[in-house]
Amino acid sequence: MLAVQNLEVVYDDVVLALRGVSLELPDGKIVALLGANGAGKSTLLRALSGLLDIHDGEIRKGSVTLDGTDIGERKPADFARRGIKHVLEGRRVFKELTVEENLRVGAYTARSKLAENTERVYGLFPKLADMRRSTAGYLSGGEQQMLAIGRALMSDPRYLLLDEPSLGLAPMIVAQIRDIVVEINSQGTGVLLVEQNAAMALEIASHGYVMENGRIVMDRPAAELLKDQDVREFYLGLGAEGEVKSSFRDVKHYRRRKRWAS
Amino acid sequence: MTAFLEAVGEGLGTGSVYALLALGFVIIYKAMQVISFAQPAFMLAGIVLVSYLAESVNFWAAVPIAVAAVALLALAVERVAIRPMVGKAVFVIAIITLGVDVVVRVVAGAFIGVDPRSVGDPWGQEVVNVAGIDMAQRNVAALIAMVVVGGLLFAFFRFTPIGLAMRASALDQEAAMAQGVNVGTVFATSWALAGGLAAVAGVFAATGGPIDQNIWIVALAALPVIILGGLDSLGGAVLAGLLIGVVQAVVATYQRDWVPSLETNAGPIVPYLVMMLVLLVRPYGLFGTKEVERV
Ligand SMILES: Nc1ncnc2c1ncn2[C@@H]1O[C@H](COP(=O)(O)OP(=O)(O)OP(=O)(O)O)[C@@H](O)[C@H]1O
Numbered sequence: 410m411l412a413v414q415n416l417e418v419v420y421d422d423v424v425l426a427l428r429g430v431s432l433e434l435p436d437g438k439i440v441a442l443l444g445a446n447g448a449g450k451s452t453l454l455r456a457l458s459g460l461l462d463i464h465d466g467e468i469r470k471g472s473v474t475l476d477g478t479d480i481g482e483r484k485p486a487d488f489a490r491r492g493i494k495h496v497l498e499g500r501r502v503f504k505e506l507t508v509e510e511n512l513r514v515g516a517y518t519a520r521s522k523l524a525e526n527t528e529r530v531y532g533l534f535p536k537l538a539d540m541r542r543s544t545a546g547y548l549s550g551g552e553q554q555m556l557a558i559g560r561a562l563m564s565d566p567r568y569l570l571l572d573e574p575s576l577g578l579a580p581m582i583v584a585q586i587r588d589i590v591v592e593i594n595s596q597g598t599g600v601l602l603v604e605q606n607a608a609m610a611l612e613i614a615s616h617g618y619v620m621e622n623g624r625i626v627m628d629r630p631a632a633e634l635l636k637d638q639d640v641r642e643f644y645l646g647l648g649a650e651g652e653v654k655s656s657f658r659d660v661k662h663y664r665r666r667k668r669w670a671s
Numbered sequence: 672m673t674a675f676l677e678a679v680g681e682g683l684g685t686g687s688v689y690a691l692l693a694l695g696f697v698i699i700y701k702a703m704q705v706i707s708f709a710q711p712a713f714m715l716a717g718i719v720l721v722s723y724l725a726e727s728v729n730f731w732a733a734v735p736i737a738v739a740a741v742a743l744l745a746l747a748v749e750r751v752a753i754r755p756m757v758g759k760a761v762f763v764i765a766i767i768t769l770g771v772d773v774v775v776r777v778v779a780g781a782f783i784g785v786d787p788r789s790v791g792d793p794w795g796q797e798v799v800n801v802a803g804i805d806m807a808q809r810n811v812a813a814l815i816a817m818v819v820v821g822g823l824l825f826a827f828f829r830f831t832p833i834g835l836a837m838r839a840s841a842l843d844q845e846a847a848m849a850q851g852v853n854v855g856t857v858f859a860t861s862w863a864l865a866g867g868l869a870a871v872a873g874v875f876a877a878t879g880g881p882i883d884q885n886i887w888i889v890a891l892a893a894l895p896v897i898i899l900g901g902l903d904s905l906g907g908a909v910l911a912g913l914l915i916g917v918v919q920a921v922v923a924t925y926q927r928d929w930v931p932s933l934e935t936n937a938g939p940i941v942p943y944l945v946m947m948l949v950l951l952v953r954p955y956g957l958f959g960t961k962e963v964e965r966v
C-alpha cells in the first residue's frame with residue numbers, strides 16, 4: 410500500500426501547501442481525489458512520486474510510505490523503479506519525440522520488458538499503434554493524454570497517479586479515458602485519480618477524498634460521497650432546489666477559469 | 672578557382688574541429704541549460720595526453736585512450752564541481768566551469784613545456800589529391816573523424832535508452848524524471864561526451880606540427896559556432912562549424928587581395944563576424960528552436 414501520514418509540504422520555505430494530509434492508496438483499487446484549484450492535489454501527487462524537489466518543495470512533517478517503509482526522501486527515479494508512476498497535469502508528452510520514442514522513455518526503468526509492455530499499451534490504445542511514428546506534439550489533446558498514460562504504463566507500474574486526465578477534453582474522450590482507467594485497474598494497477606470531473610471519478614472509484622486548502626476534509630467510500638449533499642452541490646453541480654442556479658454558475662465559472670489556467 | 676577550392680578543403684578540416692567542439696557545448700547545454708567554458712581545457716588535456724601516450728604506444732592507440740581518459744576527467748569534474756551547484760543560477764554554474772577551465776588548462780599546459788611536442792599523427796603536412804585539388808591529409812582525416820563521430824552520436828541519441836532519455840530530459844525535465852530518468856545520470860553523460868568530443872577535436876587541431884601553447888583558443892571559436900547553429904541543435908553545431916571553418920579559410924586566403932592594408936591574419940575574427948551577421952537575420956541562430964534566454 411502507498412500512503413501518506415500527516416504530511417506537511419512547504420514550497421520555497423514559505424508556502425504551506427499541505428497541512429497534515431493522510432491518504433491511502435491500496436493495491437488494485439481506484440481512489441479519487443477531489444478539490445478546488447490550489448487545494449493541494451498536485452502537491453500531494455508530487456510527494457507520492459518524489460517530484461517535490463524540482464519544485465523547491467519539501468516535506469516538513471509526516472511521511473510517505475510504501476508498504477510501511479518511509480520513501481519520502483528518495484529520488485524520483487527510485488519511485489518509478491518501485492512501481493509508482495505519476496502522469497503529470499497537462500499531459501506533458503515529449504513533443505518533439507515520436508509516439509514510439511515517448512513510450513520507450515516510459516520504459517526506462519523496465520527495459521527488459523520493452524516488447525511486452527509496448528504490445529500491452531498498443532492494445533489498450535490502438536490509436537497510438539497507428540501513430541507510432543508521428544511526432545507527439547502533433548497529436549490531439551485526447552491522443553496526447555492517452556500517450557501520457559501509455560508512457561507511464563510502459564514500466565507496468567503497481568500504482569498510477571493520474572493528475573486531471575480529463576482536463577480540457579470532450580465528453581466522449583473523457584468517457585474513453587474513464588473506461589481505460591477501469592481497464593488498467595482491472596489488470597491490477599492501483600490508481601489515484603485526481604479529477605475536476607468529480608462525477609466521472611466517483612463513478613469508478615471505490616474510495617474518495619476531498620481536499621480543501623491543503624487539508625483532507627472528506628474521506629469516504631465513493632458511493633457515499635456521490636450521495637453527499639455538499640459534494641453534489643460543489644463538485645457535481647447538483648444542488649438542492651433553489652441553490653441549483655448559483656452553484657451551477659459557480660461551477661461553470663470555475664471550469665472556465667480552470668481551462669484558461671491550464 | 673583552385674586556390675578557392677583548396678581554401679574550402681582547409682576550411683572543412685578546421686570546421687570539423689569546430690563542429691566536434693560545438694557538439695560538446697550543445698550536448699551540455701541541452702542537458703543543463705549551461706554553457707560550459709571548460710571545453711578548451713578538456714581539449715588541451717586531450718592533446719597533452721595523446722602527445723605523451725604517442726611516445727610509448729602508437730598514435731592510433733593513444734587517441735582512444737586519451738579520449739576515454741578525458742571523458743573520465745570530465746565526469747569527475749561534473750561530479751565534484753558542478754553537481755553540488757545544480758539548482759543555482761545558470762550564470763553561477765557557467766562561472767564555475769570557467770574556473771574549472773583555468774585549473775585544468777594550467778595543469779595540462781604545464782606538461783607542454785618548452786621543448787616542442789607533437790601528437791605524433793601520421794599525416795604531418797602530406798597532401799592528397801581529391802578530384803584535382805590538393806587537400807592536406809590531416810584535414811581529410813578531421814572531416815572523416817567528424818562524420819564518423821557525428822554518426823555515432825546520432826545513433827546514440829536515437830537508439831540507446833540513455834541517449835533517448837537525454838533528449839526527453841532536454842524537452843521536459845520533470846516529465847523525464849517521472850519516467851524514472853535520473854537527471855544526475857543525464858548530466859554526467861553529457862559531460863563525459865563533451866569531454867571526449869573536446870579531446871577528439873584537440874587531436875585534429877594539433878595535427879601537422881608542434882603543439883602551440885595557445886592552441887586551446889581554437890575551442891573559443893566554437894562559441895560563435897554554437898550561437899550560429901542554435902544553442903540546442905546538434906545538426907546546427909555541425910553545419911555551423913563547417914560553414915565558419917570554410918568562410919574563415921576563404922577569408923584568410925583572399926584577404927590580401929581584398930584588403931591589402933590588412934597585414935595580420937583576419938581569420939580569427941571571421942567566426943564572430945559571421946555569427947553577428949546571421950543573428951541580425953535569425954535571432955535564434957540557423958537551427959535553434961527553443962527560445963533561448965537572452966540578456
Ligand atoms: N512550484 C510551486 N511553488 C510554490 N507554490 C506552489 C507551487 N506549486 C503549487 N504551489 C502552491 O501550492 C498550493 C497547492 O497547489 P497545487 O498545485 O498542489 O493545487 P491543485 O489542487 O493541484 O490545484 P489545481 O486544481 O489548480 O491543479 C497552491 O497554493 C499553489 O499556489
Ligand SMILES: [Mg+2]
Nearest residue numbers: 450451452498
Ligand atoms: Mg493540480
